[in-house]
Amino acid sequence: MPAESSTLGQPTRALDTAGRAFYQWRMANIQDDTLASRISRVLAERIISGALSPGARLRQDHVAEEFGASHVPVREAFRRLEAQGLAVSEPRRGVRVASFDLREVREVAEMRAALEVLALRHAVPNLTPAVLDRAEAATAAADGASDVRSWEEANRAFHRLILEPCAMPRLLASIDDLHAASARFLFSAWRSSWQPRTDHDHRAILAALRGGNGDEAAAILGRHVQWIGRTPVRNESGETREIFSIVG
Amino acid sequence: MPAESSTLGQPTRALDTAGRAFYQWRMANIQDDTLASRISRVLAERIISGALSPGARLRQDHVAEEFGASHVPVREAFRRLEAQGLAVSEPRRGVRVASFDLREVREVAEMRAALEVLALRHAVPNLTPAVLDRAEAATAAADGASDVRSWEEANRAFHRLILEPCAMPRLLASIDDLHAASARFLFSAWRSSWQPRTDHDHRAILAALRGGNGDEAAAILGRHVQWIGRTPVRNESGETREIFSIVG
DNA sequence: CCTCAAGAAATTATCTATAATTTTTTTTCC
């Protein structure tokens, strides 16, 4: 590390700051260093946001060219997207963006309810006032959000904050994947429009947690996550149909 | 398909049978045709059975040579194992068989409880007497099993049978992955020894389902899956320690 | 005898090239 070690010849305080910055940079890159994972993250982002529509073909050479890479890391990225349920692959016939329907929206909502309730139950004993304060801030951010993207980010932060203290990595990873699926549905429903709302469930959950009532918090969370919103959407041919999406 | 089409020049009945056999063969191979998936399945089998121990390095060139392949499909197989939680990869430092401890055993047990209960609730309305009979047969097979492998297979069949009618593919896939993790723990605990047992829980679940009492069945299943067995195991240096593993 | 450093071997990550398959386009025949 020749470029970085030059910063080490400085006063102690500066060294600490620079050292930490470098460490964080290393962490951010080390655990996700390979081309394959960077490609898979970018593609996942596009699928979730709706920039890549359901059923769209992902052609390895095109993706490779776009990223200035060969198709070997691209294929690895595809395998990862497949495992996350964001893409489907048919041998020798290529990879497509996974499609979804109301059945799957419901399925994801129910899985989230089951797993988030489990996570919250284990998180409760480890919850600190500091964490709850940050969760409250996330709720406020969600209420003040003016577009879907920022609302989703704040909402996800809220759930992550109160669940993370469960310290069950496998469970949290599964929940993350389900959140990604939820976000896909959400963005597809509220493509451009978004009406600000006050999330009473989040506040009720926080109140229950502050009052030491973990069971009640878990019960509200379970219902909250299964809340499925209906939005009328007008398609290209001018017909309107309802799109369903998880909102919690 | 030159070899197969030759079978088509036969009487109608024979054509049907041969045609179906060919179709099934195609199905079995088409949806899992690539070298990468075959390699990942074989490696998964070895990790689950314990033939590959936790922490063991998986070297892409060695695996490639063993399968008479190049390392490109091997790397794709690695990404899949990673997503299933059977392997962990550190960029530029290779892939290792995932290790596990009591914490993870508990985590998997609780996730299975949450998700299998959810699946059963949705399966109940679609359960037929025929399915329950097959589940009963699986239970009998488990009780009569003389080794861990066959017990695990029969046990897994029982769970699959009663949960499959929920018709929630994503949920079932998650449960499958958790079963694989459970089997790892199980095989590591009961490596060679196995004491036959009668599974009263399975019979109680079936009785409740036959009696139309879905809630009771779900409650028993939830407890059943979380049953963690303790086995004293002697390691290389002669010390004994307890190994915990899911049994349900 | 142990620790640390330099060199050698092995291993990973990537790219370029090639064979096989699928999809698209063009052509032919009715």
Next chain:
DNA sequence: GGAAAAAAAATTATAGATAATTTCTTGAGG
């Protein structure tokens, strides 16, 4: 003009080769 067949183009899957990194081995110094 439209359906079927043949040819062309695109695309996937795999192999072989190369650069960069890590791990192992060996040797020097304390």
